[in-house]
Amino acid sequence: MNDLNNRRLEIDALRAIWAIRHHGGITRAAEALGLSQSAVSHKIKRLETSLGCELLNRKAGATAFTTEGEELLDYAGRILGLHDEALLSLSKTTLAGRIALGLTEDTTCSALAHILGRFRRLHPDVSVRTQVRMSLVLRAMLEQGELDAAIVQVFAHEVRPTDVVLFRETLHWVKHPGLLLPQSTSVPFLSFHDDCFYRHWALDIGQDGGIMLETVFECASAAGIVAAVGAGMGVALLNERHLRPEMQIITDRFPDPPGLVYVVRRGRKVRNAALDTLVAEIESEISRYGGLALAS
Numbered sequence: 001m002n003d004l005n006n007r008r009l010e011i012d013a014l015r016a017i018w019a020i021r022h023h024g025g026i027t028r029a030a031e032a033l034g035l036s037q038s039a040v041s042h043k044i045k046r047l048e049t050s051l052g053c054e055l056l057n058r059k060a061g062a063t064a065f066t067t068e069g070e071e072l073l074d075y076a077g078r079i080l081g082l083h084d085e086a087l088l089s090l091s092k093t094t095l096a097g098r099i100a101l102g103l104t105e106d107t108t109c110s111a112l113a114h115i116l117g118r119f120r121r122l123h124p125d126v127s128v129r130t131q132v133r134m135s136l137v138l139r140a141m142l143e144q145g146e147l148d149a150a151i152v153q154v155f156a157h158e159v160r161p162t163d164v165v166l167f168r169e170t171l172h173w174v175k176h177p178g179l180l181l182p183q184s185t186s187v188p189f190l191s192f193h194d195d196c197f198y199r200h201w202a203l204d205i206g207q208d209g210g211i212m213l214e215t216v217f218e219c220a221s222a223a224g225i226v227a228a229v230g231a232g233m234g235v236a237l238l239n240e241r242h243l244r245p246e247m248q249i250i251t252d253r254f255p256d257p258p259g260l261v262y263v264v265r266r267g268r269k270v271r272n273a274a275l276d277t278l279v280a281e282i283e284s285e286i287s288r289y290g291g292l293a294l295a296s
Contacts, residue, residue, distance in 0.1 A: 102150030
């Protein structure tokens with residue numbers, strides 16, 4: 001019992017180790033947490049001293065976490081979730097009403113689902129109806145007053161002053177390494193369907209470099225496009241969360257795609273306390289964990 005009394009799982013240290021896993025290293029974790037690299041390293045070292053074991057592998061070429069570190073990560077996610085929910089519960093205000101919310105496919109199976117679930121538990125008198133569509137469809141629904149707010153992707157130059165910027169991401173041309181691209185004929189293109197603004201850019205501005213794209217595969221699902229790239233069926237435009245180790249990023253021949261931004265965009269003149277609270281919770285979660293909070 002005395003040994004347990006002397007061992008502590010500090011929340012800030014757990015948040016640091018969680019950030020290291022989800023941002024891919026101490027440097028990126030420090031940036032996401034707004035701390036110096038040495039401060040993050042110190043938190044981890046202090047936690048290791050308290051637990052009496054190493055959590056990070058510090059040998060070149062080794063996996064990032066030790067066996068004990070991997071085991072602790074399983075608990076860290078649950079502990080941090082309960083910790084943050086408890087703080088929100090103690091500071092919550094009474095809310096009621098309805099929210100019509102739009103999400104894209106690649107944000108549905110992410111931490112946003114947990115945020116929405118927590119919001120429902122904390123505010124049982126608020127009804128949240130969520131619809132999953134592609135970004136262009138969600139933008140149209142906002143303009144038509146069918147949604148109160150939506151989390152959508154836009155190109156960097158399309159961000160509005162009223163948008164809440166969650167995080168930025170890069171769009172890439174990709175293919176299977178074994179696919180040889182023809183030099184003089186059209187290039188096989190793997191495309192989302194017509195509601196995708198990636199597709200619009202690729203078939204319009206994206207061909208200014210003299211490349212002719214021939215759509216050979218259309219799919220509304222990112223999983224379908226990823227599978228088609230893996231099968232060597234053609235080239236595709238994918239954002240970072242859908243890249244796979246076996247994919248080859250094309251760095252020449254094609255025009256550089258614009259930067260991507262995930263934003264919360266509200267409908268026109270939509271203001272209510274329930275929506276304000278939900279948007280604030282989403283923004284806080286993303287700022288804490290970065291784009292990985294939206295990763296599947």
